[in-house]
Amino acid sequence: MFGLIGHLTSLEHAQAVAQQLGYPEYADQGLDFWCSAPPQIVDHIKVTSLTGETIEGKYVESCFLPEMLANRRIKAATRKILNAMAHAQKHDIDITALGGFSSIIFENFNLEQFSQVRNVTLEFERFTTGNTHTAYIICRQVEAAAKQVGIELSKATVAICGATGDIGSAVTRWLDAKTDVKEILLIARNQERLKNLQDELGRGKIMALDEALPEADIVVWVASMPKGVEIDTKVLKQPCLLIDGGYPKNLATKIQHPDVHVLNGGIVEHSLDIDWKIMQIVNMEVPERQLFACFAEAMLLEFEKLHTNFSWGRNQITVDKMEQIGQASVKHGFRPLLL
Missing domain, CATH: 3.40.50.720 (NAD(P)-binding Rossmann-like Domain)
Incomplete structure (x- = not known):
C-alpha cells in the first residue's frame, strides 16, 4: 500500500476543506487549533495501471499550514510532518510520498535526526520526497x-x-x-x-x-x-x-x-480515472486524472514493488534515476501536463 502526506494552502483553504470532508469541528478554528490538530487519513485511493494492475493507498492530511512558517511556528510545522509520517507508518503503509512543503521542511530542518516519534521509530526507507519524478x-x-x-x-x-x-x-x-x-x-x-x-x-x-x-x-x-x-x-x-x-x-x-x-x-495526468477525492479539494482542473508528480512517485514505487526512499537527501538525484522513474511513469500510464 502507498501513502501520500499532504497539506492545504492556507488557513482559509483548510477551514473550507474541513467542512467538505466532514470535520466541522475543524472548520471554524484558527491557527492555534491547527497547530495542535493531529494528522488524519482523509481519503482512500485506488489506482489502475495501463498494465491492468490496481493498487490502493491512503491520503494523510498533516494539518500543516504555510502560515505556521510565516508566523514562526517552526516547532509546530516540524512536529506536523513527523507526526504525519508516524501516522502513515502505524497504518502499515509501505511507501509514502512527502508532498508540498512536507519534504522541504523535512530537509531544511534536518528532521532525520528525530527518528523517534512517541512510540514509533520512523523507518525512513518507507518514505520518499517524490522529487526525482517531479x-x-x-x-x-x-x-x-x-x-x-x-x-x-x-x-x-x-x-x-x-x-x-x-x-x-x-x-x-x-x-x-x-x-x-x-x-x-x-x-x-x-x-x-x-x-x-x-x-x-x-x-x-x-x-x-x-x-x-x-x-x-x-x-x-x-x-x-x-x-x-x-x-x-x-x-x-x-x-x-x-x-x-x-x-x-x-x-x-x-x-x-x-x-x-x-x-x-x-503535474502529471494519468491515462485512467483514479478513484479518490483529494485532488478535487486542491483544485486540479481534471481531478480524477491530474496529480502532483511527487505523489505519483509513491504510486510508481508501489506498482514496481520498490519500497524504498527512492528520492532522499539534498542533491542526490541523478539522470539515471530520473530515467528509471521516467520509464516506470510511461509504463503505468502517467504523462506530463502540457499547455
Missing part, C-alpha cells in the same frame, strides 16, 4: 511545451530559478545531459552552491533573477518566489515559456500576456 516531469514539460510554443531548445536559453535545490539541480543536470539546449542560466541565493553546480556541469551562467529574465526563452521556477517580487512581462522574451514548479502555484494568476505561456510544472 524533476523528470518538469524536464519533459520543458521539452514538449517548448515545441508547442515554437521554441527550439537548440537555440534557447533556459533559466532555472532555484537551481541549487533538489529539483532545480536535477532539472539542470538533465537539460545539460539529455537535451541540446543552447544556454542554461543558474539562479539561486547561495553563491557557493551555484559555483559548485557550475563546476559540476562545466557550463551555465550564474546570474541574478532580474538579469536572467530578459535573456531567457524558458524560465523554470522551482523555488519560492521572494516576497514582493513581481515579474514584468515587458522584460520577457516573446514567446516565453514559464514553468511554475512551486507550490502553491500562482504564476498563471499573476501573468497575463498572449505570448507568455505559463504551465503548471510537476
